Amino acid sequence: MSNPHFTPAGNGKVYANTTKGARELAKDAKVGMVLYKVNRHALVAGQFEEYTYSPVHCTHWSRLCGVWMFSPVPHIKGSLTHERLVCGIYLGTTPPEGLRDLAGPEPDCRDEGAYGLKRGELFGGRLDPAEIDYMERLAKQAVAERHERGKRLGHVTEDENGKVTTKRGWW
Structure with missing residues (x-):
């Protein structure tokens, strides 16, 4: 190229x-x-x-x-x-034409894409209670999987009262 x-x-x-x-x-x-x-x-x-x-x-x-x-x-x-x-x-010695300064603000691209919202528009989709419950279940499942993986690797321990402690770092 x-x-x-x-x-x-x-x-x-x-x-x-x-x-x-x-x-x-x-x-x-x-x-x-x-x-x-x-x-x-x-x-x-x-x-x-x-x-x-x-x-x-x-x-x-x-x-x-x-x-x-x-x-x-x-x-x-x-x-x-x-x-x-x-x-x-x-x-x-001068900036090139048509380019943005890396430290400057990024362009506003909210209007781009197939589902982009135009300025001033609100999201028109519906979030049903069933869909919200499904997303909450996925989040809980991800936390549980992470917890189980930590137990397998020895990073997470539980005492007899059910209190969870996490080992951080290599020490």
């Missing part, structure tokens, strides 16, 4: 995923510089979009490594080198 091409918003500079791009970034970097990198997410985990961006801040010049160091948090010394940042999908 190929990576899509992201365009910067405004007149931003994009650093290429090459050795030349790393050299350009090393030349242009200075403490306090903010760059924007694109993050790719697996859609199986319930993420709404495949790509988001997040800012990284140039925090200091590493005398030990001889490279610029970047961090997602501006006031904490970073551990990302400029060479590592250039290896990503997109790295630029």
Whole structure:
């Protein structure tokens, strides 16, 4: 699967995923510089979009490594080198167009899907007493199965009065 091409918003500079791009970034970097990198997410985990961006801040010049160091948090010394940042999908001085900031609010998707409620609508389905009883039985059954499994493994014990104690941790 190929990576899509992201365009910067405004007149931003994009650093290429090459050795030349790393050299350009090393030349242009200075403490306090903010760059924007694109993050790719697996859609199986319930993420709404495949790509988001997040800012990284140039925090200091590493005398030990001889490279610029970047961090997602501006006031904490970073551990990302400029060479590592250039290896990503997109790295630029302005955020890419059409992407959401990872730390920003997620999109409102209540209107999406086959059974999504429109804004201001209430749930129109009925919860019968029989259906509520069925769900309560399932919950009790799950708790009982967990309790029995804990007894088998020795994590749960009962004394002669019926008091249940749970062993936590390895001690």
